[in-house]
Amino acid sequence: MISNIKYMAGVKSIKDIDIAGKRVLIRVDFNVPMDEHQNISDDRRIKMALPTINYCIDNNACSITLITHLGRPKGRYSKKYSLKPIQKRLERLLHRKVEFIENFEESKDEIATCSLERVFLLENIRFYEGEEKNSEELSKKLASICDVYVNDAFGTAHRKHASTYGITKFMKTKVAGFLMIKEIEAFSKALENPTPPIALVLGGAKISSKITLLSEIIPKIDKLIIGGAMSNTFLEALGYDMKSSFYEKDYIGVAKKVIEDLKKYKVNIYLPFDAVTTNSIENPTDVRVVPIQDIEDNFSAVDIGPATLKLFSEAVHLSNTIIWNGPMGIYEVNRFSRGTNRLATAIVDSYAYTIVGGGDTADAVERAGERENFSFISTGGGASLKILEGKVLAGFERLDRKS
């Protein structure tokens, strides 16, 4: 299962190069869960990048420039996705000033000025259209503001974007940060000889980018347990009318193909047969637990129901390796978090080797009070699924290699 992981483990890390006096640019993944008031609800992804940032400070980098995305602003400025709240949290965690750069091209000279005390944070890189398009123009511009490129954005390492991939074409020195290395080592240990039965628990809302990875994953697992908005798409594919529930219409065909593949490889599939439904997510005045076929018009499924929770708990209990990405419902809202919370407990009570991945799933595990009880928590959701798929992540592809 792990030839791709072995390849990724062969990249150079920041420890293998000399950074003294250099302008270091670090691509981090500070795409953290936030509430409706832009409060950070889980800063784990920021904390996990601190060793790399501190290493640069301690080893006399000339300046440190951090780049991250937040959410999916689609190439345009949006206050909701500004990194201002992240700057504040980072200052608190680093115990030093972090300078906010609204426009990195205008601040190019400032970044170039050598001063050991300076840490810069660029505004959300996805405000640039060129980021997700992996534009050569943006990649070149980013490369021009640094001497050394460090990728430490494990959570975004499966994306071929300008700041995670394109930039490497224009950099002489490009290495991995400590988080990237730590994640790869942990996956290597976990997936070298996983004990069957292997269960993949899949949920959350990023349907299109995750469902397409399943065809390569299915032959490697024994059970697929699906909840969250992901399951709404599968239930639609099976002919249920999910009414106002969130699902992706364009991926119903892919869901049908996944169901065929599961049959072919004799992988058991577990889907919800009851759900917590509501007339409104923001203002739920009517919340009903119903069988899937009885969802009322204008209601949406926002959590797995109690009967489904029993089935899923039983299914994970009979597994020896469990990989989980994606909450079972809108876990941010207390009323719709029970399925996710209780499944988290069922997973850790199973005695299996338990891996959890994803910004929101890690947050959900924390809220459920089960963080300490998982074998391994990855910062990557889509990225960890891509590893299971057997692929080399784009963020590792063009980094310098050890020999």
Ligand code: ADP
């Ligand atoms: P991760 O960050 O762990 O990779 P995702 O980003 O794919 O997970 O999904 C997390 C999001 O999915 C959460 O914001 C949650 O509210 C949402 N979600 C889960 N179930 C549903 C549902 N039934 N309807 C709408 N959104 C859902």
Ligand code: 3PG
């Ligand atoms: C994530 O949260 O999975 C990563 O930050 C990547 O975000 P994306 O799916 O919007 O590319």
Ligand code: MG
């Ligand atoms: Mg997420």
